[in-house]
Amino acid sequence: MEAGEDFVSRVLAVVESIPPGAVMTYGDVAAAIGSRAARGVGQVMAYYGSEVQWWRVVRASGHPASGHEDRALERYRAEGTPLVAGSSVRVNLRLARHRP
């Protein structure tokens, strides 16, 4: 890990490394950069999310970012991300979870 890179840069780098059809939870992204700040990742995504593939970062429950479920669903259908059948949009983490 490069010292000197700030939290924001690391988070964005990890998110951009997630391949199509796969996802990572906020906690996973934090862990990938040697941190446990899931909420910190959320803060970064809320501000810089529009610059990256924000729909590939979901909650530990599989639900996409709050307030963006509708747009996330379009992306999942386009990428073929495995979802869980049900009334609400939920990614099947068992199949789609990306582990570097």
Place this chain on the structure above:
DNA sequence: ACGGTGACTAACC
């Protein structure tokens, strides 16, 4: 340094 906030999580009821 300090306190409020949140695109979080796990544990419990």
Place this chain on the structure above:
DNA sequence: CGGTTAGCCACCG
């Protein structure tokens, strides 16, 4: 499955 509680940590004023 839904709601509550507590713990967590980076961001911002």
